[in-house]
Amino acid sequence: MKLQGIIALIMLAVAVFGQIVSWVPPHAQLVGAYVYNATHFAYYKEGKAVYIAQEGLTFNGTKSEAQAVLQFLYSQCKYVAVEVKNVTLTGRGELWPSEVYCSQDGSSWLWLRLLPLRFAAYKGAVDFVNASITVYTPIGVFTGYVPAGWYLDRGTNTVFRLPGFNASLITEIHKLQTVIAQLTAQLQAASANNSQLSALLTQLSAKARELESQRKALEEAVRHRESVISALSAQLQAARAEADALRKQLEEARxxxxxxxxxxxxxxxxxxxxxxxxxxxxxxxxxxxxxxxxxxxxxxxxxxxxxxxxxxxxxxxxxxxxxxx
Structure with missing residues (x-):
């Protein structure tokens, strides 16, 4: 594999494992709640109904918009975690105004306060932060100007909150990781090239030995040919001498x-x-x-x-x- 291909694969791995994804606060509580409607979740605690609502979020959409929202929440909210702000008793049970987080598979979490960025029927304030990073959330990817909230840097396995965390540190860490990945790729490419060169050297050595054997065989054939030529030359000289003697005898006889x-x-x-x-x-x-x-x-x-x-x-x-x- 060429050096560029190896570097591309390792950079892809760094990009995947070095992603910053939306996350849940470390102190959030995981509950077995399910989607109740566009703004509430429900579950039973000790035989009593508990309703959980995202604080500061309202829904003013149509019935069709509500159906679309519910389909989205059903797919995203297999796991639910809450940060309870208050507990209110109602005639039907308890109401927990909270910060609510949903996850489809545990790889990233959706903070429900960000739903207005996906559906116009939701109303609620969403804060943004200037940060020289790229974040991945279930509702989109943001770079430079990112929603406030909790995030996980997969490269360093660090959970942090924006605002309140110096995101430039994460950026510098990612740069260093990129440099390390490039150096690692170059090292692996050099090792691969070294292996290829070793294999090629082995092949060339075998070919050289084969050619050396052929050379020796040709030299032996040449030596045999020269000995045959020498013998024939001696016979030719003897024949010429005999012919000269006979020629002289013939001249004498003449x-x-x-x-x-x-x-x-x-x-x-x-x-x-x-x-x-x-x-x-x-x-x-x-x-x-x-x-x-x-x-x-x-x-x-x-x-x-x-x-x-x-x-x-x-x-x-x-x-x-x-x-x-």
Whole structure:
């Protein structure tokens, strides 16, 4: 609840319990009387009728006005208290001119002398007093200019009479009560705010612990990820090193292949040259054979054939040795 709401509730309580209400004199006597007519009450005392009349009050209204007055008195006068001024014997019993007070539930009292303020059919003097207070009566609320009579200050539980009492004291007391009520409201609001802050702090602490757990879990996940990355990086470096070694071996093989190609080309050229020479020699030998046959000389063909086989074998041997190198 907000501070303004708390202050409003406490001020309302102060307003209710700090009211000044019309009251009955401390020395008044409570009697079991009932409404008899617009001006009199009646009850029986030791078998005799007693009639009580408000002193200084008369009624000059119509029958309908009397009915309205009676309805009002019936509702207000469940309890009756009197301050007897005199006792007069009559042929019908006793007459008590008195100050009469009525109450509906005992929370406030109506002094019948104030009835002219409610009903114009009543005649009687009503005195007023200047007082810086507000009073609550069954016939209305008065502020500053209030009817004379007895009152109860509920805030201090003080019964006093106006005039004759310094009403400014009640006013000052009420001001102090208002200040106390405001301070009390502020204190309660501060306590409520403190409770709310404590609850909020507890919630935030729990949330902080939860976030701390999440942070630790994320850090562990990051560390695991970094270890995996490190392992993969090492594998990648090893693969790169192996690839570099294979690349170097490939380059070396290419260079050796180029050398071999060059050697093979050279051998091919050499072999072609040798074959050409052999072919030339063979041709020459063939010519020599023909000449010998024509001249009737010995047959040199077997000798030439053996020589040719020996040359070819020598070439094959040389080529094999070159290939092994």
């Amino acid at each position: 260079r050796e292949n180029e050398v071999l190609k060059a050697k093979l080309s050279q051998l091919n050229a050499t072999y072609a040259d040798k074959i050409s020479q052999l072919q030339l020699q063979l041709n020459q030998l063939s010519q020599m054979k023909l000449q010998a046959q024509e001249e009737g000389g010995p047959n040199l063909l077997p000798i030439l054939f053996i020589a040719l086989i020996a040359i070819v074998g020598a070439l094959v041997y040389i080529r094999k040795k070159r290939a092994e190198e």
